[in-house]
Amino acid sequence: MKLLRLIVLNASLLLTPIWGHAMDLSQISNKDAVSALRTTLSKGADSAIQNLGQNNGFLNNPQVHIPLPAFLNDHKGMLKMVGMGSQLDAMEQSMNHAAEAAVPKAANILKKAIQGMSVSDAKSILSGGNTAVTDFFKSKTKDDLYAALLPIVKGETGKLNLTAQYNALAQKGSKFGLVDASQANLESYVTNQALSGLFTMIGNEEQAIRADPVGTGSALLKKVFSQ
Numbered sequence: 636m637k638l639l640r641l642i643v644l645n646a647s648l649l650l651t652p653i654w655g656h657a658m659d660l661s662q663i664s665n666k667d668a669v670s671a672l673r674t675t676l677s678k679g680a681d682s683a684i685q686n687l688g689q690n691n692g693f694l695n696n697p698q699v700h701i702p703l704p705a706f707l708n709d710h711k712g713m714l715k716m717v718g719m720g721s722q723l724d725a726m727e728q729s730m731n732h733a734a735e736a737a738v739p740k741a742a743n744i745l746k747k748a749i750q751g752m753s754v755s756d757a758k759s760i761l762s763g764g765n766t767a768v769t770d771f772f773k774s775k776t777k778d779d780l781y782a783a784l785l786p787i788v789k790g791e792t793g794k795l796n797l798t799a800q801y802n803a804l805a806q807k808g809s810k811f812g813l814v815d816a817s818q819a820n821l822e823s824y825v826t827n828q829a830l831s832g833l834f835t836m837i838g839n840e841e842q843a844i845r846a847d848p849v850g851t852g853s854a855l856l857k858k859v860f861s862q
Contacts, residue, residue, distance in 0.1 A: 669757050673749050676768065680745040683836050688738045694731035698839070699832030701730045701825060704818040706805055726797050730821070733791030734829035737784040741776075741833060744783060748775035769838040780830055788829065789822045798822075 686692055693699050702708055703723060714723060748771075760767045792798045798821050805821070808814035818824045 669752070669754060673752060676749045676752075677746055679768070679837065679840070680749070680772075681742065683833060683840075684738055684742050684745075687833060687836065688735055691731075691735070692738070693734045693829070693832060694728060696832075699835055701727075701734055701828040701832070703727050703730075704801075704805070704814075704821070704824055706808060706814045706818060707801070722797050726795055726801075729792055729795050729798075730825045730828075733788045733825050734832065736791055737787035737826070737829055738833060740783045740787060741780050744776050744779045745772060748772065751775075766838050766841060768841045769834055772837060773834060777830065780833075781826055784829055785822060785826045788826045792822055792825060 687696075687699065693701055703711065703726065707714070707723065707726075711723060714720070752771075756771060760771055763770065801821050802819075805814045805819045809816050809819040817827065
């Protein structure tokens, strides 16, 4: 988590007074300033992916742990009573490991969004609310990330026979309103949960850093924005 706290640290510092004067956002047109912000976002994205993509990065993190779809989770006790406990446990582990395996695919897509960041994007980030960076990533990358992560998730969850059984049952259940449409396909559910976990980690750290913008990087930004 210490590595992840690098996320938006420099960006958050831009929102605080420097030598007693509030930052003039018109200065963001300075090439070096935009470059500094891009570097900060890149480091933050790498840190988030490194933490989530490591062994048990999702499974052992209560903030991003992916639970069984509600259709199964709500009846987990009964299903265990009929001897399906080990299958459900294996399924839950498989889902989380699938997300863990897929997340590294996000790196190039996030970096592409960062490199394509315009002056207008940068100003929005610096003048935005506590989730401006997270919102930037979502708006620029969510669809591409889903497309990139889904095949990996399918490959991992497809190793369990229970996945196909779940999909067949859940899709029927969704037609009668018994299963939420967003959970009618396990691969899609896990992919969306993986993205939600990624954005959650980014958002949480962004807010924490904005609330306490201290640490490394301030010297660089003071140099970039000194007038």
